[in-house]
Amino acid sequence: MHNNTRYKSFVVLNTLIILVSVINTATGQLGRCDQTPTQADVTTPSENNGIYRMSISTKGNDTNIYRPDQTYVLKLTSNNPTRPFRWFMITVEDPDVDNSPQFDHKSVDVGSLKTIDTNRQARYSERCYNSVENTDNSDKYKVEIHWVSPKQNDRKQTVRLRAMVAENSEVWYTGENLTIILEKDNRKPLDSPPYSPTDTCNLCSEARYEVIFNGRWSRMTHPRYYPSRPDDNGYSYMVGASHSYDYILWQPGDKASPGLQKLAEEADISVVEREIINAMSLHNGTRTLIRGKRHYHPDMHAPSHAVFRVDRIHHLFSVLVGMKPSPDWFLGASRFELCTDIGWLEYSEIPLYPWDAGTMDGVSYESPTSMTQPVDTVDRVAVGSFNQESPFYQMNLNELKPFAILQVRRLDVYPLNGVECSNDKGWNVI
CATH class of the missing domain: 2.60.40.2130 (F-spondin domain)
Incomplete structure (x- = not known):
């Protein structure tokens, strides 16, 4: 009888653990993504000091804007040959996610991140929506990810690309140099006629x-x-x-x-x-x-x-x-x-x-x-x-x-x- 009670307690405990895990996974799809490395022993990121950087390849001088439905290359790099990183995560999101813990990512088109199969350094994250993360613990000096920008729409869409890199379980970074904010380019596509259609023409x-x-x-x-x-x-x-x-x-x-x-x-x-x-x-x-x-x-x-x-x-x-x-x-x-x-x-x-x-x-x-x-x-x-x-x-x-x-x-x-x-x-x- 005593052993049976212990067994029942064990089952209940494991069920609760599974339920908590499911809830955490579900809530991970709402609100701001917590990019803290799962292996981290320290919950506060370190100061980057420019060692690690995320950049985006845009044409010309348009470094702070994106064009709808286009492909862009994101690069995570270490500027120090003696300081590789092991883990990383990149998330694309609407900055309004900061204002609501119940923010539904599926309601807003922020484009999509694409892993590059040739290097196999990245996979789609199961922790956070619209995110990719490392596939292994190897030392890395550069990672490339593709981002396909949102489809053409009437919204004045702002998109934030946010990265985390971790050297080890005690040293990891986010924030400055690892965050990019882009505004939608509202200029017409190159093949647009010069004037928008008008329902009335008053020319005599x-x-x-x-x-x-x-x-x-x-x-x-x-x-x-x-x-x-x-x-x-x-x-x-x-x-x-x-x-x-x-x-x-x-x-x-x-x-x-x-x-x-x-x-x-x-x-x-x-x-x-x-x-x-x-x-x-x-x-x-x-x-x-x-x-x-x-x-x-x-x-x-x-x-x-x-x-x-x-x-x-x-x-x-x-x-x-x-x-x-x-x-x-x-x-x-x-x-x-x-x-x-x-x-x-x-x-x-x-x-x-x-x-x-x-x-x-x-x-x-x-x-x-x-x-x-x-x-x-x-x-x-x-x-x-x-x-x-x-x-x-x-x-x-x-x-x-x-x-x-x-x-x-x-x-x-x-x-x-x-x-x-x-x-x-x-x-x-x-």
């Missing part, structure tokens, strides 16, 4: 434009996994429309229409062309069908031209160009606004980078494909991909050379007679 005129697609895709500009049979390379016909504010030919975040799907997968514009024609209307929808020549290797750098008209209703334009070979990739501009406060836009040019229609799986130009299930939304091709078979492996958008340049040039302005306008901006010429 119409305009005629020329749009020119200039291909730039080549083995010289994009050498990684360039197609093995370049004679099969090509751009589809350029196709698009001048249209109203409410009409959408394509845009990021939407599902691809049947026409876009066929263009992206087969470089066939027949269906999307019919979609544009069917949407023609004096009071909404589309006005002019845009169509330019297709070009194949070796003439892919030859320009493709088209002329179109715009008016107070149809003051935007969108275009698409399929690229082959590819799983379901295309180039284009969406909802390009031509009506401005000072008149019809005179000239603009933007670089073009590949978009993914979200209908076929495939990581490279010539990789085997299969249907995406379920169908995804239109998004930028995975620049910064961690798949080594990708042409964009660990690249940033600002490192990627354009696949084409799109130019739009105003040719003529036609005043409208007998039309009542709220102002006379339509008579202005930029």
Whole structure:
């Protein structure tokens, strides 16, 4: 009887230990991550004095900002050849975590940390959310981790990257030189039109434009996994429309229409062309069908031209160009606004980078494909991909050379007679 009681007490004690462990693990996913090393005999970090440092690789002078959905390299280093570190932890978090012990990390996109498989020095932490830590106790002088920044959103997102390094169970460091705070770069992506779409255009005129697609895709500009049979390379016909504010030919975040799907997968514009024609209307929808020549290797750098008209209703334009070979990739501009406060836009040019229609799986130009299930939304091709078979492996958008340049040039302005306008901006010429 006495032994049975001791056994029951032992079981209860172990159950409590397990429950406490589960609770601690769960609460580790809420609030600020406690980076104290599990092996530490001392609970207070030592003063760093600049021996250990975390740095982030950013381009140019933009050391305190990040661009959405880009890949960055984080480095933990020892500046003293006699002072390696054994353990480390890196956490990416929203600084608001400091204000709430119940902060839910899953509610905020701070990007994600990626371990680099080649050195096997890091693993994903089970103690803290959005964290990586050491895999062994070996001496380390440098560790590299990749951070993929948050997706594009409307929030003014601040991100904090925080590291801990430990020499041994009695000496470990956090804080200065091991913390990086980054603000989101709110500048438009490189391929954004110069003006945001507006629902009302008060110009008392119409305009005629020329749009020119200039291909730039080549083995010289994009050498990684360039197609093995370049004679099969090509751009589809350029196709698009001048249209109203409410009409959408394509845009990021939407599902691809049947026409876009066929263009992206087969470089066939027949269906999307019919979609544009069917949407023609004096009071909404589309006005002019845009169509330019297709070009194949070796003439892919030859320009493709088209002329179109715009008016107070149809003051935007969108275009698409399929690229082959590819799983379901295309180039284009969406909802390009031509009506401005000072008149019809005179000239603009933007670089073009590949978009993914979200209908076929495939990581490279010539990789085997299969249907995406379920169908995804239109998004930028995975620049910064961690798949080594990708042409964009660990690249940033600002490192990627354009696949084409799109130019739009105003040719003529036609005043409208007998039309009542709220102002006379339509008579202005930029």
